[in-house]
Amino acid sequence: MADPTRIPVVIGVGDLRSGRAGAPAAPREPLDLIHEATTAALADTGVADPAALAARVDTVRAVKTASWAYDDLPGLLADRLGATPEHTSTTPIGGHWPAALLDLIARDIAAGTSTIALLVGGESQASVTAAAKTGTDPAALGWTTAPGGPPAFDPDDLGSVAMQRAAMIAPTRVYPLFENRLSFDAGHGHDESVAWSAQLYAAFSEIAGNNPAAWNPDLRTAEDIATPGPRNRRVTDPYPLLMNAMPFVDQAAAVVVTSLAVARDLGIDDDKLVYVWGGAGATEPADVLARADFGRSAALADALARALSRADIKARDLDIVDAYSCFPVVPKLLVEHLGLPRETVPSVTGGHSFFGGPLNSYTLHSIVAVARRLRAHGELALVHGNGGYLTYQHTVLLAAAPHTNGYIGDPEPVLLPATAPEAALDYQGDVEVVTATAEYGRDGNPATGFLVGLTPDGRRVSGYTDAAGAAILAAGPGIIGQTVRVVDAGGALTVTLVAQPSEESAS
Numbered sequence: 001m002a003d004p005t006r007i008p009v010v011i012g013v014g015d016l017r018s019g020r021a022g023a024p025a026a027p028r029e030p031l032d033l034i035h036e037a038t039t040a041a042l043a044d045t046g047v048a049d050p051a052a053l054a055a056r057v058d059t060v061r062a063v064k065t066a067s068w069a070y071d072d073l074p075g076l077l078a079d080r081l082g083a084t085p086e087h088t089s090t091t092p093i094g095g096h097w098p099a100a101l102l103d104l105i106a107r108d109i110a111a112g113t114s115t116i117a118l119l120v121g122g123e124s125q126a127s128v129t130a131a132a133k134t135g136t137d138p139a140a141l142g143w144t145t146a147p148g149g150p151p152a153f154d155p156d157d158l159g160s161v162a163m164q165r166a167a168m169i170a171p172t173r174v175y176p177l178f179e180n181r182l183s184f185d186a187g188h189g190h191d192e193s194v195a196w197s198a199q200l201y202a203a204f205s206e207i208a209g210n211n212p213a214a215w216n217p218d219l220r221t222a223e224d225i226a227t228p229g230p231r232n233r234r235v236t237d238p239y240p241l242l243m244n245a246m247p248f249v250d251q252a253a254a255v256v257v258t259s260l261a262v263a264r265d266l267g268i269d270d271d272k273l274v275y276v277w278g279g280a281g282a283t284e285p286a287d288v289l290a291r292a293d294f295g296r297s298a299a300l301a302d303a304l305a306r307a308l309s310r311a312d313i314k315a316r317d318l319d320i321v322d323a324y325s326c327f328p329v330v331p332k333l334l335v336e337h338l339g340l341p342r343e344t345v346p347s348v349t350g351g352h353s354f355f356g357g358p359l360n361s362y363t364l365h366s367i368v369a370v371a372r373r374l375r376a377h378g379e380l381a382l383v384h385g386n387g388g389y390l391t392y393q394h395t396v397l398l399a400a401a402p403h404t405n406g407y408i409g410d411p412e413p414v415l416l417p418a419t420a421p422e423a424a425l426d427y428q429g430d431v432e433v434v435t436a437t438a439e440y441g442r443d444g445n446p447a448t449g450f451l452v453g454l455t456p457d458g459r460r461v462s463g464y465t466d467a468a469g470a471a472i473l474a475a476g477p478g479i480i481g482q483t484v485r486v487v488d489a490g491g492a493l494t495v496t497l498v499a500q501p502s503e504e505s506a507s
Contacts (some may be wrong), residue, residue, distance in 0.1 A: 002406030006263040008106035010274040012256035013368040014040030020217035027127035029143040033252035034122040041254040052079040059114040062090045063121030066359040069151045094387030098364035099394040103411035106276040110407035121361030122252025159288035165491035167464035176437035179329040181294035184480040197328035198226035198257045208350025215249040215356030234440035245326040247355035253364040274371040278409020279396030280306035292419035299393040320381035325351040424459035438474035446470035469495035
């Protein structure tokens with residue numbers, strides 16, 4: 001076995017919710033929730049004096065909180081714990097960061113530059129939203145003003161100039177474009193696509209029902225999830241509301257990481273130890289319109305291949321897989337890229353729709369859930385984090401036993417190049433539909449369509465439509481591969497159907 005001073009292990013985990021769906025609690029700021037989760041994680045180690053352990057923490061890495069602004073969240077937390085860490089940081093926005101940070105922490109422990117580290121994150125978006133509805137400033141409730149308030153909004157977070165021109169500037173508009181292309185490539189029509197998503201999410205709902213930190217633990221069936229209705233309105237085809245992430249939650253999580261040698265010195269029981277083998281990350285262009293393929297994730301495929309290769313394992317060796325799941329296409333892609341059966345349920349956490357989607361911190365709760373499962377009866381797990389619009393991918397391997405080579409991660413992400421064809425701006429003429437979707441209004445009818453297509457000379461057309469065009473593009477996988485006629489005026493598309501050869505011959 002490798003040198004125990006260079007083998008990273010998770011020794012304590014904790015997560016929680018404050019309130020739940022339909023039963024809100026008194027407003028609590030993220031720092032309070034994170035402190036409580038951290039205290040729980042330190043106690044979970046089983047050491048006789050958790051406060052003394054906290055005082056030895058030399059690293060605090062925080063996932064960015066999006067519901068309240070902090071200049072120095074790690075420093076504020078350290079003050080409460082009585083710690084004086086040498087290394088502190090807070091990430092940018094991105095759901096991949098918990099997995100990436102765990103990998104980085106493990107690398108630092110393996111390198112001997114960190115001894116005991118905390119990985120923390122949390123959100124109070126439910127509290128912030130409730131306060132806004134009553135006109136209450138959370139600062140008046142005693143929330144930290146350092147600087148306080150919602151974090152500043154950066155318009156660039158919406159998407160590139162090309163994406164803004166095409167109005168593809170929200171996750172609810174972009175992820176369905178990937179879903180519909182994946183369905184088309186898999187040979188699935190609209191109904192098959194929805195059925196797969198609904199069955200997957202029903203399984204997630206059952207898992208969430210057994211997770212004490214879940215925001216919405218009420219069991220939902222596949223029929224509940226697939227069927228639009230007053231409490232499950234159509235959002236963007238093919239996703240009704242129950243297939244969308246639930247970010248309005250109050251949740252937090254924390255993980256304690258050290259070396260095997262320190263864990264033994266602390267007297268940590270062997271059955272508490274979860275070994276961090278390491279992982280890999282990859283990043284695609286932030287502009288989704290700079291990518292050629294909407295039916296797969298090149299970054300996810302790269303991160304998975306490198307993580308499995310460095311560990312010298314195959315996907316079939318994994319007995320636990322936990323996917324990011326802001327929308328069904330993400331866990332579907334993980335299953336597809338791993339080559340696992342489509343019946344695979346890649347979660348032990350419960351998914352964003354039912355466990356809850358605490359913005360950048362969801363995967364931190366996944367690490368907690370996976371660690372608990374490995375302690376109970378697991379052997380080898382893969383945790384996946386996704387950020388942006390399938391832009392940032394990171395996977396990390398956790399296990400009940402050490403890897404023979406100790407830490408084997410490669411935490412620095414590989415940057416993948418742009419691969420899309422040349423853009424055709426203000427184009428008029430026929431295009432072959434690469435992918436498309438329709439966003440629905442509150443009246444339940446298609447209101448705005450979104451199209452990515454190819455001209456006969458191989459250039460790309462992207463844009464949004466009015467309600468008439470949306471009605472055409474609402475066919476989802478059924479319109480992909482077909483030819484439509486477009487008139488592009490600054491990204492606003494007029495779309496009309498072109499008779500297909502079979503239709504022309506029939507006439």
